[in-house]
Amino acid sequence: xxxxxxxxxxxxxxxxxxxxxxxxxxxxxxxxxxxxxxxxxxxxxxxxxxxxxxxxxxxxxxxxxxxxxxxxxxxxxxxxxxxxxxxxxxxxxxxxxxxxxxxxxxxxxxxxxxxxxxxxxxxxxxxxxxxxxxxxxxxxxxxxxxxxxxxxxxxxxxxxxxxxxxxxxxxxxxxxxxxxxxxxxxxxxxxxxxxxxxxxxxxxxxxxxxxxxxxxxxxxxxxxxxxxxxxxxxxxxxxxxxxxxxxxxxxxxxxxxxxxxxxxxxxxxxxxxxxxxxxxxxxxxxxxxxxxxxxxxxxxxxxxxxxxxxxxxxxxxxxxxxxxxxxxxxxxxxxxxxxxxxxxxxxxxxxxxxxxxxxx
Amino acid sequence: xxxxxxxxxxxxxxxxxxxxxxxxxxxxxxxxxxxxxxxxxxxxxxxxxxxxxxxxxxxxxxxxxxxxxxxxxxxxxxxxxxxxxxxxxxxxxxxxxxxxxxxxxxxxxxxxxxxxxxxxxxxxxxxxxxxxxxxxxxxxxxxxxxxxxxxxxxxxxxxxxxxxxxxxxxxxxxxxxxxxxxxxxxxxxxxxxxxxxxxxxxxxxxxxxxxxxxxxxxxxxxxxxxxxxxxxxxxxxxxxxxxxxxxxxxxxxxxxxxxxxxxxxxxxxxxxxxxxxxxxxxxxxxxxxxxxxxxxxxxxxxxxxxxxxxxxxxxxxxxxxxxxxxxxxxxxxxxxxxxxxxxxxxxxxxxxxxxxxxxx
Numbered sequence: 001x002x003x004x005x006x007x008x009x010x011x012x013x014x015x016x017x018x019x020x021x022x023x024x025x026x027x028x029x030x031x032x033x034x035x036x037x038x039x040x041x042x043x044x045x046x047x048x049x050x051x052x053x054x055x056x057x058x059x060x061x062x063x064x065x066x067x068x069x070x071x072x073x074x075x076x077x078x079x080x081x082x083x084x085x086x087x088x089x090x091x092x093x094x095x096x097x098x099x100x101x102x103x104x105x106x107x108x109x110x111x112x113x114x115x116x117x118x119x120x121x122x123x124x125x126x127x128x129x130x131x132x133x134x135x136x137x138x139x140x141x142x143x144x145x146x147x148x149x150x151x152x153x154x155x156x157x158x159x160x161x162x163x164x165x166x167x168x169x170x171x172x173x174x175x176x177x178x179x180x181x182x183x184x185x186x187x188x189x190x191x192x193x194x195x196x197x198x199x200x201x202x203x204x205x206x207x208x209x210x211x212x213x214x215x216x217x218x219x220x221x222x223x224x225x226x227x228x229x230x231x232x233x234x235x236x237x238x239x240x241x242x243x244x245x246x247x248x249x250x251x252x253x254x255x256x257x258x259x260x261x262x263x264x265x266x267x268x269x270x271x272x273x274x275x276x277x278x279x280x281x282x283x284x285x286x287x288x289x290x291x292x293x294x295x296x297x298x299x300x301x302x303x304x305x306x307x308x309x310x311x312x313x314x315x316x317x318x319x320x321x322x323x324x325x326x327x328x329x330x331x332x333x334x335x336x337x338x339x340x341x342x343x344x345x346x347x348x349x350x351x352x353x354x355x356x357x358x359x360x
Numbered sequence: 361x362x363x364x365x366x367x368x369x370x371x372x373x374x375x376x377x378x379x380x381x382x383x384x385x386x387x388x389x390x391x392x393x394x395x396x397x398x399x400x401x402x403x404x405x406x407x408x409x410x411x412x413x414x415x416x417x418x419x420x421x422x423x424x425x426x427x428x429x430x431x432x433x434x435x436x437x438x439x440x441x442x443x444x445x446x447x448x449x450x451x452x453x454x455x456x457x458x459x460x461x462x463x464x465x466x467x468x469x470x471x472x473x474x475x476x477x478x479x480x481x482x483x484x485x486x487x488x489x490x491x492x493x494x495x496x497x498x499x500x501x502x503x504x505x506x507x508x509x510x511x512x513x514x515x516x517x518x519x520x521x522x523x524x525x526x527x528x529x530x531x532x533x534x535x536x537x538x539x540x541x542x543x544x545x546x547x548x549x550x551x552x553x554x555x556x557x558x559x560x561x562x563x564x565x566x567x568x569x570x571x572x573x574x575x576x577x578x579x580x581x582x583x584x585x586x587x588x589x590x591x592x593x594x595x596x597x598x599x600x601x602x603x604x605x606x607x608x609x610x611x612x613x614x615x616x617x618x619x620x621x622x623x624x625x626x627x628x629x630x631x632x633x634x635x636x637x638x639x640x641x642x643x644x645x646x647x648x649x650x651x652x653x654x655x656x657x658x659x660x661x662x663x664x665x666x667x668x669x670x671x672x673x674x675x676x677x678x679x680x681x682x683x684x685x686x687x688x689x690x691x692x693x694x695x696x697x698x699x700x701x702x703x704x705x706x707x708x709x710x711x712x713x714x715x716x717x718x719x720x
């Protein structure tokens with residue numbers, strides 16, 4: 001077996017020790033005589049797995065006791081609707097800071113439930129920056145302020161949680177979730193599809209402050225009512241048990257790796273290695289304003305786009321896959337999530353250098 | 361490793377050859393250098409897996425060309441709402457035949473979208489039968505007629521698709537999906553959570569006649585609009601890729617086993633073995649009317665309920681697990697889905713006999 005370096009934006013590479021443990025336990029989990037996929041979600045074997053996952057997630061992220069952790073289905077796309085359904089709470093509008101295509105989609109969905117206020121956008125700059133905080137037109141009566149912590153397509157990331165004057169801050173953290181230490185207490189709600197940093201696709205994690213839940217809009221499905229889901233330990237109906245289990249193993253791996261402090265430092269080193277090279281020559285270019293460059297998704301273009309196909313063909317031959325940029329921005333994108341080792345980024349930079357040497 | 365016989369109602373036992381293949385491919389699928397969990401859903405490796413799954417499902421079930429096959433999230437519970445959102449098509453009511461708790465839940469959800477007509481129910485008989493077809497009060501103007509082909513808790517199964525006078529027939533087939541040959545053309549829509557007969561939890565299969573889609577109610581999420589999902593090959597947003605892959609392996613296994621004809625015959629033999637024993641003595645009893653007994657979920661009670669705990673303890677020690685009945689009906693339940701071997705049912709009957717011999 002030969003493992004490649006997989007730079008896909010998600011579903012994405014997973015830690016090898018996690019995959020090895022999944023493999024070892026697949027037919028017989030801890031001597032139970034069955035695999036996790038086959039366990040009733042109501043039995044003590046699976047509930048112990050589910051509870052351990054939540055406990056480790058809370059420890060790794062430092063989730064305060066007054067926050068609920070929910071395990072849902074439907075991805076961030078479902079949450080674009082479910083968040084307003086839960087968080088409007090009698091209010092009529094919400095503020096959106098749009099810094100890329102995902103934020104734009106979230107903003108559009110909000111319009112179905114109330115007034116979506118475009119408090120700031122960097123669309124005029126082709127989503128290569130984050131609008132200066134002083135320019136945001138926030139409404140003090142907004143139900144919440146929505147940001148996308150990291151825009152997967154454009155490679156733009158908030159360096160910190162912005163100050164929003166006491167209005168609950170909601171973040172789509174799908175592609176930067178659990179990639180570095182954060183202060184969960186600065187957010188009203190965090191949501192994330194698991195398939196970037198924490199597990200397979202098909203499970204969505206929501207972390208929400210408990211005073212914000214319990215006032216859903218009429219017409220909200222029970223399985224989308226955060227309070228009902230919380231009261232049922234995310235098992236109102238059959239949850240995606242296997243995905244939940246894999247997430248649990250990833251949180252255990254994060255603890256073994258030294259937690260988010262160590263993981264965040266490693267991610268910063270990986271990003272620096274790639275951005276430093278991108279800035280040191282003229283053949284490749286990353287268009288994002290330096291303070292807002294993503295540590296997770298690094299888009300770059302070749303000076304000569306006619307070489308794109310050759311670059312991709314050669315990278316695949318070199319064991320580096322998933323580098324094609326999103327069709328909306330073109331060029332390349334290297335997604336360097338938690339599970340991408342430093343050796344993978346080094347191999348990518350080596351390949352890029354060699355490509356310049358022979359084709360530049 | 362010692363595998364037990366797992367009679368859980370779902371998530372449930374999976375075919376051993378499928379689990380072994382998942383295990384073998386977990387770190388490196390077909391020499392790709394990555395596991396299926398790590399693949400981008402947009403790349404050709406995963407799209408080939410997804411397409412093969414649909415092709416094999418269509419072959420195994422004999423799905424006509426004018427039906428769409430969709431792979432969704434949220435389980436049957438989500439479909440209780442999503443079906444009316446899609447299938448009302450300008451009409452104002454739908455007919456429900458309620459033969460157990462799941463049908464009752466579906467009926468209740470329908471009331472949020474229009475008039476839910478309780479055309480027939482066996483609740484007065486504690487859901488131990490199916491109301492005689494002649495007694496059903498169907499409305500010729502109903503948008504659809506909803507049945508639950510197999511009630512997982514009560515162990516009541518429709519032997520055939522009922523005649524409903526040209527109104528589209530909708531069936532929640534979660535716990536009997538792909539358990540025997542059916543004529544898909546008799547249904548307008550079939551939906552099923554995968555976690556009984558076809559895969560892990562976290563993926564839901566919908567088979568729908570294509571003239572019924574494209575007229576959703578206002579407020580329906582795009583990811584719940586069957587037409588939009590169909591147009592995007594069930595990849596409007598990131599699908600549950602790994603669950604989809606496992607379902608594909610299960611459909612391949614079904615083909616290798618001789619298809620639904622052979623699987624249906626085996627399921628009939630398994631059910632007969634258990635029901636014949638239940639009817640041949642007085643210590644255990646199944647309460648369901650014989651023509652409507654489920655071939656998938658066999659509930660039974662002990663003549664002396666005080667022995668329940670001892671029965672369960674002993675069964676577990678004998679390597680037979682998941683036999684506790686649903687709390688709403690008590691007693692025991694043996695779920696004997698496709699992947700439960702005949703030897704498992706034989707072992708259960710042997711245990712039941714031995715228990716009578718020592719405790720009866």
